[in-house]
Every structure is written in structure tokens, then in C-alpha cells.
Amino acid sequence: MATVELTFSALPAHVRTARLVATAIARRTGVAEALLDEVRLAVGEACSRAVEAHRVHCPGEPIRIELCDDSGRFEVTVTDSAPSDDLEQAYKDEDELPVAVNGTELASLLPADTLMSGFGIAVIAALADDVEVYPSAKGLRIRMSWPAAASGIRAV
Helix, strand or coil: CCCCEECHHHHHHHHHHHHHHHHHHHHHCCCCHCCCCCCCCHHHHHHHHHHHHHHHHHCCCEEEEEEECCEEEEEEECCCCCCCCCHHHCCCCCCCCEECCCCCCCHCCCCCCCHHHHHHHHHHHHHCCCEEEEEEEEEEEEEEECCCCCCCCCCC
């Protein structure tokens, strides 16, 4: 299993870089060409949401992306550090509460004033093969995955 970690500051220009890196790594891990646009768009949406949240709540904190291939899947996790008092109250007894997006009404699970009202996450759920959202008082983590070649990252 190979993992690539990327952190970037909360600037919209860095979203393009994150999309390009994710697409390149997806291609190298064996994600089908027909799915590369979905990878690019989903990663762009997740990173844009994180940049927006950071610019409002914590502009000096970096956004973190983890890209890995595991068991024939290409997985991308975008993590932001934007605090939310509503989330802290909702999940005060939990460190993190996973929320499966595919097949779950996400809008009813997130606070009404959450940035973009869950719309961006709904777009991500439509683009990715499998999506999980982990809201917490420390930020939001979005994990997305697509089928990939079982052999992992190929050398160039």
C-alpha cells in the first residue's frame, strides 16, 4: 500500500493543484480512464469546501489530503480543521461520528448552518464510488474511494 500526503494553505488556487495531483495518482493506481473526471471533480469539491471553511474559521491552518491505494481501491481523504460549535454540541460524547453518505440523508445529519448546507458533499457522493463523512468538533473529514487496479501504484 502506497500513501501520498499533501497539505496546503486555504487558498482557492491550491484546489487546482490538489485536483491535478489526485488525478495523476488515480491514473497511476489504475483507476479507469472513464472515472478520472469523477475523481478530479470530487476532490475539487471536497477541497473547495475545506478552503471555504478554513477561510472563515481558521485561515492559518493547513488542509490535509491523503491519497492511497488499498485492496484494489484508490482512496482520497480530505481533512479540514475548521471548528464548529454546533458539531461540538451535537457530538460532545463522541470523538468522531462516521456518517455514510451513499444512501443516507446527509442534510438531516449536519447542522443547518454548515457551509454549503451539505450540497457540496451531496455532489461528492454522486461522483465517488464510496463516500464517508466524519464530522467532529475538530473539523470535517471526507473519505472517498474508487475501484483501482489491485497491483497498486505503477512505476513510470
